[in-house]
Amino acid sequence: MPQTELILLQRVEHLGQMGDVVRVKPGYARNYLLPQGRALRANAQNRARFETERAQLEAQNIKRREEAERLAERMHGLSVTIIRQAGDSGSLYGSVTTRDIAQAATEAGLTIGRQQVELDQPIKVLGLHDARVALHPEVSIGVTVNVARSVEEAERQARGETIGEEDEDEVETFGAEVESDETPAEDAQTEA
Known part of the structure; x- marks a missing residue:
């Protein structure tokens, strides 16, 4: 099956880190990684562009990660x-x-x-x-x-x-009341 080579612009779980050149199925590249801006096609022009923008991309990634870490601390135990x-x-x-x-x-x-x-x-x-x-x-x-x-x-x-469990207790109590009501009724019929 044909595969597409991509350069990752950020870490993608189960795939790789920023800057890694990975091979993925064409549908995964076309429908997920490329539209969301997580990767670029690995051609000569994009490889050169990535290398010139690498420092800027890494700085942006660090900034976004620090913001996410601060938010995670604030929302811990949500x-x-x-x-x-x-x-x-x-x-x-x-x-x-x-x-x-x-x-x-x-x-x-x-x-x-x-x-x-x-x-x-x-x-x-x-x-x-x-x-x-x-x-x-x-x-x-x-x-x-x-x-x-x-x-x-x-x-x-x-x-x-x-x-x-609470709901079951209520059912058992109700059942016990019904049984106790039946017993006197049966005793009354027996006595009559």
Whole structure:
């Protein structure tokens, strides 16, 4: 399969550092790296241009990384709450997406795009989940995503209470009351 040679203009995770010449599939280059300004095609003209602008690009990268590090320190331990409908078992009707997390983080004071949010797996159940926000290719922070049915439930989850057990206790108590009501009724029928 043909590959395209590119010069990276910034660090790209799982690919390389700034200035590296890498070979990637044409679609990855055409649809992601080139439009986002993360790379240049590796031809003679672009190689010369990169070498003349290298110091400036490195200085810009260092400045952006320092800004991201300051922001990461300020936003350390960020937790966002997302209210969703869910079934009795705690399964969501749908899932929480990177767009939902980015919107909740923006409301909490951290303006980010959905492309910056990284999830290990889709969020499809109630509870506390971990997500990662890439502020810079070399700086990321952890964000706790609290998915609940209501604000009160989210507060209980944040304190470490398990939501499902309380609901089960209420069901057991209700069941015990029904059983005790049936027993006197049966005794009355037996006596009559």
